[in-house]
Amino acid sequence: MEKRVTFKGVWLPLLLVLPQLVITAVFFFYPAGQAVWQSLFIPDPFGLSMQWVGLGNFEYLLSDPYYRASFVTTAVFSVLVTVVSMGVALVLAVLADRLIKGSGAYRTLLIWPYAVAPAVAGVLWMFMFNTRVGVVTWYLGQLGYDWNHVLNGTEAMGLVVVASAWGRISYNFLFFLAGLQAIPRSVIEAAAIDGARFWTRFRTIVWPLLSPTTFFLLVVNIIYAFFETFGVIHTITAGGPQQSTTILVYKVYADGFVGQDLGSSAAQSVILLVVVSILTIVQFKFVERRVHY
Amino acid sequence: MAQQNGMVEKRGAGHWLTHAGLILGVLFIFFPIWLAFVASTVTQPEIARPPMPLLPGGHLWQNYSKALTSGINAPVALMLFNSAVMAIGIAVGKIAISLLSAFAIVYFRFPGRHLFFWLIFLTLMLPVEVRIVPTYEVAANFGMLNSYGGLILPLVASATATFLFRQFFMTVPDELAEAARVDGAQPMRFFVDILLPMSRTNIAALFVILFIYGWNQYLWPLLITTDPSMNTIVMGIKQMFPSGDDLADWPVIMATSILAMIPPVLVVIGMQKLFIRGLVESEK
Numbered sequence: 001m002e003k004r005v006t007f008k009g010v011w012l013p014l015l016l017v018l019p020q021l022v023i024t025a026v027f028f029f030y031p032a033g034q035a036v037w038q039s040l041f042i043p044d045p046f047g048l049s050m051q052w053v054g055l056g057n058f059e060y061l062l063s064d065p066y067y068r069a070s071f072v073t074t075a076v077f078s079v080l081v082t083v084v085s086m087g088v089a090l091v092l093a094v095l096a097d098r099l100i101k102g103s104g105a106y107r108t109l110l111i112w113p114y115a116v117a118p119a120v121a122g123v124l125w126m127f128m129f130n131t132r133v134g135v136v137t138w139y140l141g142q143l144g145y146d147w148n149h150v151l152n153g154t155e156a157m158g159l160v161v162v163a164s165a166w167g168r169i170s171y172n173f174l175f176f177l178a179g180l181q182a183i184p185r186s187v188i189e190a191a192a193i194d195g196a197r198f199w200t201r202f203r204t205i206v207w208p209l210l211s212p213t214t215f216f217l218l219v220v221n222i223i224y225a226f227f228e229t230f231g232v233i234h235t236i237t238a239g240g241p242q243q244s245t246t247i248l249v250y251k252v253y254a255d256g257f258v259g260q261d262l263g264s265s266a267a268q269s270v271i272l273l274v275v276v277s278i279l280t281i282v283q284f285k286f287v288e289r290r291v292h293y
Numbered sequence: 294m295a296q297q298n299g300m301v302e303k304r305g306a307g308h309w310l311t312h313a314g315l316i317l318g319v320l321f322i323f324f325p326i327w328l329a330f331v332a333s334t335v336t337q338p339e340i341a342r343p344p345m346p347l348l349p350g351g352h353l354w355q356n357y358s359k360a361l362t363s364g365i366n367a368p369v370a371l372m373l374f375n376s377a378v379m380a381i382g383i384a385v386g387k388i389a390i391s392l393l394s395a396f397a398i399v400y401f402r403f404p405g406r407h408l409f410f411w412l413i414f415l416t417l418m419l420p421v422e423v424r425i426v427p428t429y430e431v432a433a434n435f436g437m438l439n440s441y442g443g444l445i446l447p448l449v450a451s452a453t454a455t456f457l458f459r460q461f462f463m464t465v466p467d468e469l470a471e472a473a474r475v476d477g478a479q480p481m482r483f484f485v486d487i488l489l490p491m492s493r494t495n496i497a498a499l500f501v502i503l504f505i506y507g508w509n510q511y512l513w514p515l516l517i518t519t520d521p522s523m524n525t526i527v528m529g530i531k532q533m534f535p536s537g538d539d540l541a542d543w544p545v546i547m548a549t550s551i552l553a554m555i556p557p558v559l560v561v562i563g564m565q566k567l568f569i570r571g572l573v574e575s576e577k
Contacts, residue, residue: 003463005470006400007480013401017409020390020450027428027447028416034427092318095311108565109319114572115557116326117509117527123550124325127332133543135328138343169322174569227420231511235531249423256426257516265426272423280417 032273038266057267066243067251067268074247077161078225085165086217089172094202096173097180107177114170119231125163126236149237153244156237160245163236164229172217179213180206219283227276248272326554333357333548340543352544360548365533366521369549375444375518376508376525377556382445383507384500387454392492395458396484400470417452421513429516439520448513454499457574461495462488498571501564505557526553 039057041050061067092110096103113121128136129149137147149155183206191201230249233239239246239254246254252272256265328347332340335350360369397403398410421428428447437443465488473483489496514528524532530549534541561568 003399003467003470005467005474006402007470007474007483009401009480010403012480013397013403013406016397016401017394020394020413020455021409023390023446023450024412024416026431028424028450029412031424031427031431034430035424038427088318088321092315095314095318098311099315106315106319108562110322111565111568112558112561113322113326115505115509115561116554117511117557119509119511119527120530120550120553121325123530123546124329127543127547128325128328132540133340133343133345135344135347166322166325169318171572174572178573227423231509231527234511234515252423253425253512257429262426269423269426276420276423 035266035269035273038262039270042263053263057263058271061264061267061271066246069243070246070248070251073157073243073245074226077157077164077229077245077247078222080157080161081164081168081225081229082218082221084161085168086172086176086214086221088165089169090176092169093173093176093180094206096177103177107174110173111170113167114174116167117231118164118167118229119235121163121167122160122232122235125159125166129159151241153241156241156245160229160232160236164225164232168221168224172221175213175217176210179210183209216283219279223276223279223283226279248275326551329547329550332543333551335544337540337542337544341540356544356548357552360545360552364529364549365542365545367524367529369526369529369552371522372524372526372529372549373552373556375441375523376527376553378441379444379510379514379525380504380507380556382441383448383510384503386445386449387451387503388496388499390449391451391454391458392489392496395455395462396488398455399459399462400480400483413452413455415452416450421448425512425516432517437517439518439523443517444514444523444525448507448510451503454503457495457499458492461492465491494567494570495574497564498567498574500571501560501568502571504560508557 038050040052040054042053042057043050092106096106096110099106116124128134129147131137131148131150134147140147147155149159187205187209188201191205196204226247227249229247230253233245233247233250234253237245239250248268249272252265252268255261255268259265328345331347331349332345333356334353335346336352339345339350362368362370364372394409394413398406432438432443432447435443437446469487470483473487478486509527510525511528514525515531518524518528521529521532526549530546530553533546533549
């Protein structure tokens with residue numbers, strides 16, 4: 001797409017793009033280049049010089065059981081966060097869509113957790129399940145269940161999944177509700193006249209027509225779970241116990257800043273870069289589909 | 294009557310079940326926040342002996358004023374101020390540079406235009422989380438640690454905002470630019486007098502989204518601010534927990550959590566229409 005009418009001049013437009021160009025170069029391309037470059041070296045123990053190791057950092061990483069475990073952890077975590085937050089949001093959106101009046105009020109009540117930072121959500125859930133003072137922990141204790149996510153990896157994973165999914169329900173709800181409301185009433189009513197019950201209508205009409213929204217949300221939620229849940233993990237479990245909640249992004253931070261292993265952290269950044277590129281391309285393909293739908 | 298075509302909308306028991314389901318959802322969303330609020334109105338001993346009360350106590354004022362004026366490492370009022378500077382700085386910065394570059398891309402033919410466009414496109418793929426170590430080094434080399442510049446600038450480059458404005462400018466009728474050119478108006482005149490006023494709603498919608506994005510940043514402020522007086526509120530909460538086995542000062546920490554939520558939540562509820570519009574458009 002091109003504009004038919006344009007202004008003359010070469011210096012003015014260059015001046016106009018300059019601020020964005022400078023910031024992008026300094027804070028995006030240079031650091032990304034650095035990450036690729038550093039991933040090919042290891043620093044000596046005193047940090048005085050760098051030794052070229054080629055793809056050594058990558059080979060080491062891929063044979064490192066902790067790193068491979070982190071891949072699995074990330075996959076489990078993202079799938080669970082996506083399924084839980086999308087599932088709850090879909091149910092709520094279908095319910096709100098059934099109302100003739102009042103769906104606006106529920107929307108207002110349901111969307112605002114979008115504004116709660118993942119790190120704050122982490123603190124809230126950590127408080128409820130705190131091993132010493134948590135309310136939920138105490139009531140679970142009364143029921144005879146001994147909750148301790150500080151020692152139990154499965155419980156830790158459950159907690160970070162719920163805390164991450166909780167804040168994300170609003171976003172998914174909003175998109176699902178918009179998708180549902182875009183389905184023509186006449187189609188659904190025609191099916192109802194033919195005697196299709198709610199569940200049949202949902203399975204054969206609503207769900208297929210909703211699929212572009214579902215695909216879009218699937219990709220966006222996986223990206224969210226991969227990159228934006230750092231705050232939840234850092235506040236609740238700090239990756240533990242025994243690395244059971246160390247997702248890839250957390251490991252880049254833990255190895256790079258806490259462990260000071262720059263070569264490995266840089267190599268992990270490069271791998272993440274590839275992952276996020278693939279996800280972005282997939283996202284664009286789906287968005288493209290959605291536009292043409 | 295239109296109301297009578299209720300063959301799809303359930304009546305009776307089904308109708309109430311729908312409401313019951315939605316109310317259950319609302320309760321699930323509210324419960325953690327309610328507990329945080331209750332915890333911010335009681336005393337430390339009441340929390341230390343579980344179960345804590347489920348209804349607010351009478352210490353709201355003490356806890357909040359203690360948090361705001363002294364906090365634990367730094368007064369929370371200061372952290373709120375830092376967060377506001379960061380969030381507004383990121384939102385204004387992103388919008389400003391994106392408006393300028395989108396204007397250049399759409400309304401001029403200049404060498405390197407396509408290259409520039411693709412360079413911006415690539416930044417979509419590089420969230421801060423992925424390149425933290427080298428970006429941190431760049432900021433450190435510029436002496437930007439513990440500064441507002443360091444909090445804001447690395448997060449200002451944005452492909453999304455540039456694309457959004459580009460898309461919008463494409464829909465602006467050519468006749469307007471034509472008329473401006475015939476009248477002998479300078480490009481910047483056209484930009485300021487015609488294009489900016491027309492973009493008002495888009496700018497506002499984007500501002501809402503970017504303000505929340507900036508306010509809720511966690512990892513970057515965690516790296517860049519080591520001085521507690523430069524902490525933002527969202528990352529500062531975690532710093533309020535004691536490192537050892539001591540009991541955390543829960544009432545003050547929960548008061549801080551509530552304070553950290555209030556500004557972005559007010560923005561979302563107060564500007565719901567703009568928020569939804571911004572959300573839907575920035576994801577396209």
